[in-house]
Amino acid sequence: MARERSAAAGGRVAGVDGGAKGRYHCAMNVPDLSLHEAFLRRAVELSRRSLETGEGGPFGAVVVRDGKVLAEAWNRVVAASDPTAHAEVLAIREACRSVADFQLPGSILYSSCEPCPMCLSAAYWARVERIYYANTREEAAAIGFCDAELYRELSLPGDRRRVPAMRLNLDGAFEPMRLWAELPGRILY
Numbered sequence: 001m002a003r004e005r006s007a008a009a010g011g012r013v014a015g016v017d018g019g020a021k022g023r024y025h026c027a028m029n030v031p032d033l034s035l036h037e038a039f040l041r042r043a044v045e046l047s048r049r050s051l052e053t054g055e056g057g058p059f060g061a062v063v064v065r066d067g068k069v070l071a072e073a074w075n076r077v078v079a080a081s082d083p084t085a086h087a088e089v090l091a092i093r094e095a096c097r098s099v100a101d102f103q104l105p106g107s108i109l110y111s112s113c114e115p116c117p118m119c120l121s122a123a124y125w126a127r128v129e130r131i132y133y134a135n136t137r138e139e140a141a142a143i144g145f146c147d148a149e150l151y152r153e154l155s156l157p158g159d160r161r162r163v164p165a166m167r168l169n170l171d172g173a174f175e176p177m178r179l180w181a182e183l184p185g186r187i188l189y
């Protein structure tokens, strides 16, 4: 519990009280599993705090690297009028800002619920090393969230999805991409 309170006091929260930068220093003798459970419990605690704010759905996330919390967040979809303001995305954004980098190699994402495809993709783009989650996509579906449906949609061809995605051949569309690929100073991500 002491560790959790420490995280609560020192972690960076991208919620109503966001902005206070802090770091979580872990005891060296804490077994890995307990450590992961502690961070995951923190993510769940954030999901509970989101209920008090009314800012969005009951989801929380923590990004940790080298045993230190880089960022914490809860879902702010409603408050931010932003369908992408999921806890994991906000935590990844904040973690990247905190280290001034667009990738987070070696970091771990703890999420109170199995990440939706968008958040999973964000974790991949950020080069997150591993993800731990507590509740499942099926449990999210049971309370009205469509995470499980989104995973099913992804397995369908684009033109058979509920939101069809179809290619239109367009002259010159590839030109900016070709030019970028030839830039000597391009930054791959």
Ligand SMILES: [Zn+2]
Pocket: 086, 087, 088, 115, 116, 117, 118, 119, 120
């Ligand atoms: Zn998500």
